Structure formats: C-alpha cells, structure tokens
Amino acid sequence: MTKTAGLFELDNRVVLITGGASGIGAGIATTLAAAGATVVIADIDEDGAERQAEALVSAGYRAGALPLDLSDETSIVETCKQVVTRHGTPWALVNNAGLQDRELLLEGTAEEWDRMNRVNARGPFLMTREIARAMVSQGAGGRIINIASAALRGSIVQGLVPYTASKGALLGLSRATAFELAEHHITVNTVLPGGVPTPGAIAAKGPPALGPAQRSLPLGLCEPADIAAAVLFFASPAAGRVTNQVLAVDGGFSVT
Ligand SMILES: NC(=O)c1ccc[n+]([C@@H]2O[C@H](COP(=O)([O-])OP(=O)(O)OC[C@H]3O[C@@H](n4cnc5c(N)ncnc54)[C@H](O)[C@@H]3O)[C@@H](O)[C@H]2O)c1
Secondary structure (H helix, E strand, C coil), X not given: CCCCHHHHCCCCCXXXXXXXXXXXXXXXXXXXXXCCCEEEEEECCHHHHHHHHHHHHHCCCEEEEEECCCCCHHHHHHHHHHHHHHHCCCCEEEECCCCCCCECHHHCCHHHHHHHHHHHHHHHHHHHHHHHHHHHHHCCCEEEEEECCHHHHCCCCCCEHHHHHXXXXXXXXXXXXXXXXXXXXXXXXXXXXXXXXXHHHHHCCCCCCCCHHHCXXXXXXXXXXXXXXXXXXXXXHHHCCCCCCEEEECCCHHHX
C-alpha cells in the first residue's frame, strides 16, 4: 500500500522566510515548522523576528531569526551568507515580505514606485539569486515560493498601481527563474493571497481601499494559515515535479 504520510513533511529541512515576523509570514513559519522544518525568519523587524522564532522554539519547533533589509543588497547578501553558515543551505526560500501602501495613479510619484519595487521585486530577485547559488552549489535541488497577490487577478482596490506592478514583476521573476533553475531541480512557484487582515494590511497607508477586493467572498476572508497551506504544498516533497505554477488562495474571489 502507498503511504502518504511523508508527502508533506519537511523534517530536517531548512526554510528561509522573509517577513516572518508578522502576518502571513508568521503563519507560514508556524505551518512549516509544524511540518518539521527548521524555520529561519528574516525580517527588518529584528525584535519581531526574534519573538516569533522564540515562540516557535517554546512550542517545541526548530526556528531561528536573522536581520534583513530587502531594500539593501549588502544586507541581503549578508543574511543569505549567515543562514548558510548557521543553519546550512536552505531547502526552501519563501519570498514573503512586502510593502502594501497605496497611492493613486494620478497622484503617483517615482519615489513611491521605487520604494515599493525595491522591496517587493528587487529584494526577492536578489534573495533568489543568493539562495539559488547556494542550492545549486549544494546540488540537492530546492524550492522557491513567491508571495505575490490576488490583485494580479482583479482582487484590487484603488491605489495599488505601484503595488500591483511590483507583484507583476515578482510573477515574471517566478516564471523566468523557474525556467533557469529547473535543470537544478529547484522549483519556483507563486501564491496569490486574497485579502488577509494582517497588521501590515490594516496599517497600510494611502487612499480608502475601495474596489472589487471588498466584495463579499463565498468562502470567507483568508487567514495566514490558508496561505501557509499552499506554501506547504509547494515546499513539500509532494510537489517535486510542480514548477512555474500560480495558486490563488482568495476565498473564491474569482467566482463572485
Ligand atoms: N495581507 C494581505 O491582504 C495580502 C494580500 C495579498 C498579498 N499579500 C502579501 O503577503 C506578504 C505578507 O503580507 P502581510 O499582510 O503579512 O504583511 P505584514 O506587513 O503584516 O508583514 C510583512 C513583514 O515584512 C517585513 N518587511 C517589510 N519591509 C521589509 C524589508 N525591507 N526587509 C525585510 N522585511 C521587511 C515586515 O517587518 C513584516 O514583518 C506581502 O508580500 C504582501 O504583499 C498580503
């Protein structure tokens, strides 16, 4: 009889999660730690990352924390070096951290475009380059999971021009890296979360969040654990032949 128990286990595998101090990233960290991974939380909020890692360790899981500023290449290179030195080459990288502030197109500024794209698109590019280099040199394959947004499928509100463009760049990054890394057995997949009431989403600055994303959802509003379940699938042994795929976890927005 075929056993399915190990399909979603991450025992002894190191997983690096950006932005794991809060919201969706914290949910991903908890789910992947519960699946057996050693979770490394890298965040600009150093205290928050430490607190989150300590909470996981107190719950009996394996976790660590590292400082990371995704807007700074030097910080990215150093954090990726540290994760390899302290924990070993990651099995998986989850590019989760992102900014979500809003700015209307007609009031748009190059500064806000650059700030958003620097963290949401350029940061994941540099993270992917650094961790993929380590994965390729280790030769054991790996998983890269990018957290984009259901805004790319129309679950949008006003003020999301820089944000949605940055997530479009992340989706393009996913596709192109999936192609280049397939020969190394490194898969690259994307999750598109719908609205999740996280600290970052609630505190996002900008004009009122008016638009289709406010529709009532047949399956209800998502929680971080819903997004984390999709990430677990892509990170798991079960998904070894799944790459360049996009999974929306959006409470059923597309049927509204
Ligand atoms: N919450 C939603 O409704 C929603 C919907 C779709 C997509 N997303 C995406 O999910 C991801 C997580 O969002 P969230 O709602 O949990 O947000 P959040 O603000 O609650 O958490 C984001 C984390 O990223 C960290 N971070 C921010 N800038 C950073 C930087 N320069 N370097 C390193 N870390 C940095 C923050 O400190 C924080 O811990 C984001 O990419 C977001 O765009 C969220």
